[in-house]
Amino acid sequence: MDLSYSPEHEAFRGEVRSFLETHGTQAPRGGGPEALAWQTLLIAHGYAARTIPKAYGGFGAEPDILKSRIISEEFSRAQVSTGLGGQGISMLVPTLLEMGTEAQKRDFIGPTLRGEMVWCQGYSEPNAGSDLANLATRGTLDGDDWVINGQKIWTSTAHLADWIFCLVRTEPDAPKHQGISFLLFSMKTPGIEIRPLVDMTGAANFNEVFFTDVRVPKEQIVGRRGEGWKVANTILGHERGSLADPNQMQTRLNALIDLMRTETVGGVRAIDNPVFRDRLMAIQGRVLALRCNDLRLLSAAVNHQGAGLAGLVVKLQGTELRHELEALAIDVMGEMGTLYGDTPGLRDQGSWQRNYMYFLGLIIGGGTSQIQKNIISERGLGMPREPKLAQA
Amino acid sequence: MxxxxxxxxxxxxxxxxxxxxxxxxxxxxxxxxxxxxxxxxxxxxxxxxxxxxxxxxxxxxxxxxxxxxxxxxxxxxxxxxxxxxxxxxxxxxxxxxxxxxxxxxxxxxxxxxxxAGQVTAGLALSEQAGGREDAGLEGRNGILNGRALFVIDYEADLYVVADTAGRLYLVPATAPGLVRTDLTTIDVSRPTGELRFTGVVAEPLAGAGPDLVQRLLDVARLLFAADTLGAAQAMLDQAVAYASSREQFGRPIGSFQAVKHMCAEMAAALEPCRAMVWYGAHALDHLPSEAHVTACHTKAHVSEVGTFVARTATEVHGGMGFTDLVGLHYWFKRIGLNRQMLGGPQALRDEAARATGLVS
Structure with a gap:
């Protein structure tokens, strides 16, 4: 047990801090051209796309989990943007690095990293949610093109995306997990219709996407025909853990404490109400437990060890806890906790209400809590699987 | 790292x-x-x-x-x-x-x-964490009067006892004026009892004071949490094994989501407790500024999780979980005693709030 960092890593932390002192004020608050310039600067210094090979537009550093952690800690401390995110960078780039052809890596990774090519993910469908492999969007080979027909749903940022990485059933006669291919195509291709899906927070980040005879050149496939499930699963695990970062939770907890120190009901500060305070402290204890668990995961990753159950529980525990944390803030505010949108008296830009709803979305998205419990019990505890009732 | x-x-x-x-x-x-x-x-x-x-x-x-x-x-x-x-x-x-x-x-x-295991020692600390009834020890010029309840490792040859001023004393079990009364608790695995002092001549530990008493409380709390972690893990392991082998409706009950999700919920709550106990112990060893609050939080949280696991693992066993035949209740009761000792979750969360300046 040793929670200290090596001199090399402490020196690296110093470099990151001095970068932030010099350049931190240039960091963009929103999107636009400034965000792209910031991204380019971050890649040049190795604070974004750090371990992506130089040949593909990255910084080309050796993987070092602690250095990545230091970057994220220091940027978070300085409250400076860590650059562009999105499913292209977080999911497609690692997938292409593992499974893409040389041409695909050269054509797609660089522009994606620089923010010149924005992606959306075409996985879920109306009848393929938790049972994703049940997807029915069809791809039929016609000459040199795949012809795609069907519908996707929950497609984040489809309205902003230039391209889509999409799971399509190309082998209708194969068993369901072996009949899927992983295709890449432009969202400007004729035959694509995007309809926004307004969620309970009032935002419309999700969309429904309809494909009618969309023609995609047949070489725009990652992996072989029928290997799409395997390709998609090479990185699906990444998404789950990242939905519940305990360090972000600590930042939010600190904001909750600030709120409880200022918010009064009947002249009494919320923090002085023993019932609210006990709820706060219980949440603080649970956040601490997840932060300790996160240290264990970090250490396991540094040593190239599997994390087992400690990793499998993060999405379930983290999203549920975050939802409860936001809920406490709403209770603390009493009637003021119902204010939402542009209205007098609103606290913290309405973030507590918005996050309370948004995190219910994350409890469901990325594998529902019930699916997480199946995974924990079957893969983590080795319990018997549900008997298969019908074979697809 | x-x-x-x-x-x-x-x-x-x-x-x-x-x-x-x-x-x-x-x-x-x-x-x-x-x-x-x-x-x-x-x-x-x-x-x-x-x-x-x-x-x-x-x-x-x-x-x-x-x-x-x-x-x-x-x-x-x-x-x-x-x-x-x-x-x-x-x-x-x-x-x-x-x-x-x-x-x-x-x-x-x-x-x-x-x-060497030649001598065992009990600790009278409960009154330092919130005395019950009129218990508490008055120490004056090395003479002790009063009562101490829920002595840890009560069946002992020697006692380390704290008085209301936070001083510590050594008292042999055979000291004149010391009367022991066994207390029967839910947990047969750790006998406890009451010590009653009437004019007992005690030998002070000269360097002791409230800081050391606090340290002893924090260490004890962390160790009770670790004990609960082990007991809860044992209950979860038994529940998983039982649900995987017990069949009803022609299949193992652990293949029903209603049952396997109970096991998943236990594992999901319990696994982070392991890292928390490690961290809490490490803080007691090396991070003095965090040690007290972490000990309070660790015992509070692990006790809550332990209580949940104790109840749920029993339930997974169906009627057998309720019997002495299977014996799950020994762990259930151990977890129950650990939870109450030296501050339950609510008291410890309050203490953590006070220690971090959240109470005006």
Whole structure:
């Protein structure tokens, strides 16, 4: 047990801090051209796309989990943007690095990293949610093109995306997990219709996407025909853990404490109400437990060890806890906790209400809590699987 | 950066676990309860041979010279095996008090004998964490009067007791004026009781004060949490094994989501507790500014999770979980006692809030 960092890593932390002192004020608050310039600067210094090979537009550093952690800690401390995110960078780039052809890596990774090519993910469908492999969007080979027909749903940022990485059933006669291919195509291709899906927070980040005879050149496939499930699963695990970062939770907890120190009901500060305070402290204890668990995961990753159950529980525990944390803030505010949108008296830009709803979305998205419990019990505890009732 | 157990730590944990298993595990606790005996000299001897009774005592005093992280790993094993051996008082708290506040003479007299398992030591601390009834000890000029309840490792030869001013004293079990009254609790694996002092002449630990008392409380709390972690893990393991083999409606009940999700919920709540106990122990060893709050949070949170696991694992066993035949209730009760000792979750969360300036 040793929670200290090596001199090399402490020196690296110093470099990151001095970068932030010099350049931190240039960091963009929103999107636009400034965000792209910031991204380019971050890649040049190795604070974004750090371990992506130089040949593909990255910084080309050796993987070092602690250095990545230091970057994220220091940027978070300085409250400076860590650059562009999105499913292209977080999911497609690692997938292409593992499974893409040389041409695909050269054509797609660089522009994606620089923010010149924005992606959306075409996985879920109306009848393929938790049972994703049940997807029915069809791809039929016609000459040199795949012809795609069907519908996707929950497609984040489809309205902003230039391209889509999409799971399509190309082998209708194969068993369901072996009949899927992983295709890449432009969202400007004729035959694509995007309809926004307004969620309970009032935002419309999700969309429904309809494909009618969309023609995609047949070489725009990652992996072989029928290997799409395997390709998609090479990185699906990444998404789950990242939905519940305990360090972000600590930042939010600190904001909750600030709120409880200022918010009064009947002249009494919320923090002085023993019932609210006990709820706060219980949440603080649970956040601490997840932060300790996160240290264990970090250490396991540094040593190239599997994390087992400690990793499998993060999405379930983290999203549920975050939802409860936001809920406490709403209770603390009493009637003021119902204010939402542009209205007098609103606290913290309405973030507590918005996050309370948004995190219910994350409890469901990325594998529902019930699916997480199946995974924990079957893969983590080795319990018997549900008997298969019908074979697809 | 290394957050995990070393090979030596894993080996210690395994060898203690194996020893307790060979000693009979639950069967030994049952036999002890049935016989009415309250002492376990064989266990104490065996554990001292493994270095456990002198775990944190320096090698120069006959101990093993390890840290509180190792103590937490041992406590976890004791909980897992519902072991009826003295440990928290005899092996950890009394040696800690002697090391930090005893005279060289007191250290030389007691530390080697505790480490060798020749002497056991109980700790009277409950009143320091919120006294019940009118309990509490008044110390004046080395004379003690009053009562102490829920003594840790109560079946002992020597007591370390705290008075209301936060001073500590050594009192032999045979001291004139000391009357012991056994208390029967839900948990037969750790006998406890009350000490009543009437004009007892006691030997002070000269270096002791409220800070040391606080330290002893924090260490004890962390170790109770570690004990609960082990006990809860044992209950979860039994629930998973039972649900995977017990069949109803023609299939293992663990294949029904209603049942497997209960197991998943237990595992999801419990697994982070392991890292939390490690971190809490590490904080007691090396991070003084965090140690107190972390100990409070760890015992509060692990107790909540332990209570949930104790109830849910029992339920997974159906009617059998309720019986003495399966014996799950020994762990259930162990977790129940750990939860109440030296502050339940609500009291500890309040203490953590006070320590972090959240209470005006």
């Amino acid at each position: 290394e957050f995990g157990l070393s090979e030596e730590q894993v080996m210690l944990q395994q060898s203690v676990g194996r020893f307790l298993e060979d000693a009979g595990g639950l069967a030994q606790t049952r036999a002890l309860a049935a016989s009415g005996a309250r002492r376990t000299p064989d266990l104490v001897t065996g554990l001292s041979e493994l270095g456990v009774m002198g775990l944190i005592t320096p090698e120069s005093q006959g101990g093993t010279g390890l840290s509180l992280l190792e103590a937490a790993l041992v406590a976890e094993q004791l909980g897992a095996h519902v072991s009826p051996t003295p440990f928290i008082g005899t092996a950890i708290l009394a040696p800690l008090a002697l090391q930090l506040a005893g005279s060289p003479g007191q250290q030389g007299l007691w530390l080697p004998r505790l480490a």
